[in-house]
Amino acid sequence: MAVAFRTLDGRDDVLIDPDKPFHAASTMKVPVMIELFRQRAEGIVSLDEPLAIRNEFRSIVDGSPYTLSEGDDSDxxxxxxLGGTMTLGQLNESMIAVSSNFATNLLIEKLGVENVRRTVKALGAEGMQVLRGVEDQKAFDKGLNNATTARGLLVLLEKLAQGQAVGARADGEMIEVLKRQKFGDAIPAGLPPGTPVAHKTGNITRIHHDAAVVYATRPYVLVVLVRGIDEQKQSAALIAAISRAVFEATQAPAGR
Known part of the structure; x- marks a missing residue:
């Protein structure tokens, strides 16, 4: 497990194994979104731009084609x-809010994975590595996986929360998308009902992550990366317990 916590005012932080590498799972969708909004800011793409929906992608190992399985997707x-179009903005919403793997691969193909990598590096998200899209089995078998660290995700979310990733307006839009994330059994579950939270989860077998900006009275970023727990309910409960402890510690009245 790894934990990275910092208040947005920068006055308090807790870092536990912040540079330990983990399979990124769906947390890698955050830098894909940032790259989309960066390219929009530069006039390269528009969120209203339509993109053809086709289910064929190329492995980074040998260029061979592969398809995604609808049954393995959350959207x-x-x-x-399929056979029609969706806008880049619609695909981004699906990628973040419901963690669509299909939308992710389409956006990575459109934006260029090398551009995503450059943006991650430029933002200083050390330990985060975006090599490929999702469900590239040949790449997985060779250990060519997207990776992250708690520190890397902390940096990305801090930049977004402070308007320093792309720009104040674009970053605000991305935060709103992250607030619409549908999976709330981890960090949000440890917060009082109604607490605004912008976050992205990541789940694969024995991997469970959540990375969030929590807009409490004293806002903060919290990243929890978990590996090795078989049951997702157990890992979710662990992350929620950490979330609850952090909230209670940071929001305690002065002198308590």
Whole structure:
């Protein structure tokens, strides 16, 4: 497990194994979104731009084609659009809010994975590595996986929360997308009901992550990366317990 916590005022932080590498799972979708908004800011793309929806991608190992399985995805909307189009903005919403793997691969193909990597490096998110899209089995078998550290995700979310990733307006839009994330069994579950939280989860077998900006009275960033727990309910409960402890410690009245 790794934990990275810092208040947005920079006055308090806790770092536990912040540079330990983990499979990124779906947390790698955050830098993909940042790259989308960066390219929009530079006039390269528009969120209203339509993109053809086709289910064929190329392995980074040998260029061979592979497809995604609808049954393994958390979203059906993109599959329903096969043969048609969706806008880049719609695909981004699916990628973040419901963690669509299909939308992720389409966006990575459009934006260029090398551009995502450059943006991650430029933002100083050390330990975060975006090599490929999702479900490239040949790459997985060779150990060519997207990776992250708690520190890397902490840096990305701090930049977004402070308007320093792309720009104040774009970063604010991205924060709003992250607030619409549908999976709330980890960090949000440890917060009082109604606490605004902008976050991205990541789950694969025996991996469970959540990375969040918590907009409490004293706002903060919290990243919890968990590896090795078989049952997702157990890992979710662990992350929620950490979230609850952090909230209670940071929001305690003065003198308590």
């Amino acid at each position: 059906r909307e993109v599959y329903a659009a």
